[in-house]
Amino acid sequence: MRVILRRNNEVKEMEGDLKVSEILKILNINPETVLVVRGEEILTPDKIVKNNEEVEIIPVISGGR
Template sequence: MKIKLHNPKRETEIPGGLRADELCRRLGLNRESVLIIRGDELVTGDAVLDEGDTVEIRPVMSGG
């Protein structure tokens, strides 16, 4: 599956068939500090990401 990361902006590929939580672990990311987006859909940590998916990972932003 194709992974698009932001901050810093880069792309990588990882074999599919794994949960979103596991993807974060493999990339060394804190699951609570990022949003995982597949297409136009925000995915949960237990969602299974498939080989053909393109996933975007964005940092959680907050402000006041």
């Protein structure tokens, strides 16, 4: 699968079908700090990403007073 890290526009290639939570663990990314998107669908940690798919990992920015 192709994983695009939008924080720095880095592309990672990974083999096999993996859960979103497994992808984030492999990449050492805290799941509370990002959104994982396939097309226009936001994926939850339990969703499986197939070997032939592409996902984007987008950092979440929060702010307030």
